[in-house]
């Protein structure tokens with residue numbers, strides 16, 4: 001369990017590129033495996049979560065080959081063509097991999113057993129098994145459909161219309177992936193839009209997909225089943241959820257001026273950037289362009305005096321993984337930051353609300369955490385000096401290392417090995433900007 005400490009650093013400077021988007025990387029491999037022909041992916045995230053999905057697609061019958069750094073090739077088997085895996089599918093720490101592949105298997109006449117690490121095996125899966133059971137799949141899992149869990153895919157999957165009880169792109173995507181194998185139309189209604197990478201990539205691979213926004217803010221996504229998906233090249237942009245760490249570091253370390261190149265700016269992913277700009281952050285979007293069907297830009301970020309704001313609950317889906325690092329930024333702001341609509345944080349790789357609250361407490365930041373909210377009383381400076389328990393959660397580890405770069409005393413996190421699940425090379429990249437990590 002390697003620990004690491006971050007110390008007050010000189011001004012951060014330089015230009016960096018963060019690894020590829022995790023959500024898009026999982027989906028590129030999965031859809032490449034379900035397409036007919038050869039898909040080439042560039043910019044793929046080579047973090048443990050995505051490598052697990054690559055290995056599972058191999059076990060399900062696709063040919064998946066690494067050609068070079070971030071360059072992968074997938075020979076697909078066509079929708080409905082996957083085979084039964086000979087052994088257990090181990091998804092490691094990855095909720096996205098587990099839930100999306102449960103949807104894929106549910107649509108095929110095959111049986112697969114899923115497992116994960118201690119963190120993933122604690123996370124709720126009924127949110128996917130419930131709609132997938134309506135489509136004809138069967139499940140036997142531990143303690144209310146947790147992993148380890150066996151999925152018996154449907155012989156004749158049924159299309160469904162399903163209103164999501166929680167705003168979750170993973171649940172939406174699991175249903176759409178199962179719906180690929182069902183005749184007729186599968187519809188998912190989201191109470192509020194969540195990241196739409198599945199929809200974009202399904203369209204890119206030739207599926208017929210319709211999206212209708214309703215007056216009440218909900219969104220209807222309809223997929224026509226049993227398409228022939230055609231292999232298509234995928235260019236993966238840098239992950240905005242990873243960019244968040246060097247970005248917040250540059251905002252809080254005095255004198256910093258940093259460029260983060262090629263960051264995905266999908267409107268359903270940039271709630272953190274919008275919030276930080278409201279707080280007074282200097283974030284410029286340079287060279288805005290479209291790459292691989294997603295908007296991207298280079299971000300110039302300069303040290304800024306931040307002030308507290310209220311973050312509305314409706315913004316949560318567009319920044320769901322960014323609250324830990326926002327809480328760190330809020331600690332350096334002047335005034336109170338209120339974050340609402342955070343119930344989902346309790347069922348991520350760790351209970352992130354509890355983990356963040358404990359980390360704030362350990363480093364001398366006044367705050368209040370409720371069932372689904374967090375209030376941080378920013379004083380413009382952070383005492384630091386604490387040791388933070390990361391609970392197998394990469395985002396908790398990275399967030400508190402960022403805190404240490406501008407706190408008065410070093411901040412230690414108890415375990416950094418999970419950082420590789422989403423951001424391999426995090427320490428090297430931060431050090432290249434001048435961050436003091438040891």
Ligand SMILES: O=C(O)C1=C[C@@H](OP(=O)(O)O)[C@@H](O)[C@H](O)C1
Pocket residue numbers: 022023024096167168169170171173195320321344
């Ligand atoms: O669909 C995805 O790729 C993801 C969706 C989000 O989870 P939920 O769907 O559980 O909100 C997010 O937290 C996760 O990191 C990636």
Ligand SMILES: C=C(OP(=O)(O)O)C(=O)O
Pocket residue numbers: 049093094095096097321348349395422
């Ligand atoms: C919640 C996350 O991932 P997953 O659900 O895929 O484990 C995350 O990366 O912050």
